[in-house]
Amino acid sequence: MNFNEKVWQVCRKIPKGKVSTYKEIAKRLKTKAYRAVGNALNKNPYSPIVPCHRVVKSDGTVGGFAKGTRTKIRMLEKEGVRVRKNRIMGFKNLMFKF
């Protein structure tokens, strides 16, 4: 199993309505490849299966998304996550830690 697959595996565990950060994922993989994590999600081939849109930046902002940040935000709100100006509302409570 390569690095990318590990990242996707972890992402899959994020419960609906919650969000996690690139950092948390990296930590879960026992590495500091925050950027590589984002890179892996960017190439995520399991778009609907793996909820990569639930992964945001550590400061609570949405971050990027292959199909555009707007789309990412819409998906999150559809799951009950409030977002305003690229920022997760109540991020501290919604953040899912492993």
Next chain:
DNA sequence: GCTTTGACTCTCG
């Protein structure tokens, strides 16, 4: 193999 490029994070001013 070395260099470049990111859906990143931290620290400082």
Next chain:
DNA sequence: TCGAGAGCCAAAG
């Protein structure tokens, strides 16, 4: 609050 700079890791060229 905000931007710049440095540090970080994997993948692609």
